[in-house]
Amino acid sequence: MKHYDSLIIGHITKDFNIDHLNNLNEICGGAVLFSSASAFVLGHSTGAVTKLAEKDRDRLDSFTINKDDVYCSFCNDSTTMKNEYFTADKEKRNSTCLSCADPFTVDDLPSVDAKIYHFAGLLYGEFPNEMVIECSKKGAVALDVQACLRHADMTNGLMYFEDWADKRKILPYITYLKTDAAEAEIMTxxxxxxxxxxxxxxxxxxxxxxxxxxxxxxxxxxxxxxxxIRARNLSGRTGRGDTTFAAYINERLNYSIEQALLYATATVSLKMETPGPIKSSRKDIEEYIEKFYSDYKC
Structure with missing residues (x-):
């Protein structure tokens, strides 16, 4: 049986990104892609579980972790999204869901052992509550609340956010919870x-x-x-939260909150300077810390 520091579960997408100057860029994305890359470059054993249509199996080539550590189940469709950014910093956007892969089930989990089960979803309904509860019996559960708040109206593809009805029931099973400031406001x-x-x-x-x-x-x-965050530019803004969270929770396996937070923030600052999943090394991140975080004490 394989053993992982973290097993990351989520859909990989094909994203059609349109920037504020109306330039189109087609790229594979999804929290599972950015998160697995982040954990991997820091030296952590990382597995990824995803689900897509067999005709889109070429999307799996976008993973930067070892191919033997990607576990894919096939279904009728894949998740595809369009993101329209209105500002250069990509803080304001309109997202449309063009198609959705099937939800995950406990049966999609491979027969492996993991210290952390990381739910890195995109839309509400991807993970049943029972799956989260079951994984909490095996290891620590990490959850990005995006998959609990973001909904898609598949009659028109429009996405919207609303509070998570089951938060009081499921949050007690969560060791690590990730949210951005806007999502946290919806919940609190x-x-x-x-x-x-x-x-x-x-x-x-x-x-x-x-x-x-x-x-x-x-x-x-x-x-x-x-x-x-001390990124020198924002060309790699997409995947910011995913990169941060995966770096943090994996570093927490061995280090204090302060140390894990430093490495996570340095990792995302470096990642934000280049589009796509991070492809650096732990040494690169440590050199980034020496150069840009010499004043940060942990």
Whole structure:
């Protein structure tokens, strides 16, 4: 049986990205792609579980982890999205879901062992509650709440966000919870990031990570930790939160919150300077820390 630091579960997409100047770029994306790359470059044993139509199996070539560590189930369709960005920093966008792959089930999980089961979804309904609960019996569960808040109306493809009805039921099973500031506001009713983190902790999650375009925040029920993003450009903005979260939770297997947060924030800062999944090395990230985070103490 194979053993992984993290097993990352999610759909890989084909994204049609249109920037603020109306330039079109077609690229494979999805939280599972960016997250697995992030964990892998830091030296962690990483597996990925995905689901797509057999006609789209070439999307699997976009994974940067070892091909033997990608577990794919085939279904009738794949997830495809269109993203229209309205600003150069890509902070404002309109996303449309063109097609969806089938939801995951417990049967899609390979016979492997993992320290962390990382749910890296894109849309509500991809993961049944029972799957999250079952994985919590095997290891720590990490959840990106995007897959709990973002819905798609498949009559027109439009996507929208609404609060997660089952948050009080499922959050107690979550060791690591990732959200961005806007998603956290939907779940908590406040736009103060520290208050958001504390409310989400009270709802049951053990460690909360909230991303923002200026910094990353972590709360463990005792203390608020923050670390600034210091990317020199934003050409690789897509996949920011996924890269951060995977780096953080995998580093937490061996290091303190402060150390894991530093490596996660440096990893995403470096990744944001180049489009696509990160393809650097742990040495590159450590050199980035020496150059741009010499003032950060952990």
């Amino acid at each position: 009713g406040t736009n103060d990031r520290e208050k958001e983190a504390k409310i989400l902790f009270e709802l049951g999650a053990k460690e909360i990570l909230i991303t923002h375009n200026t910094e990353v925040l972590v709360y463990d029920g005792k203390k608020i930790y923050t670390c600034p």
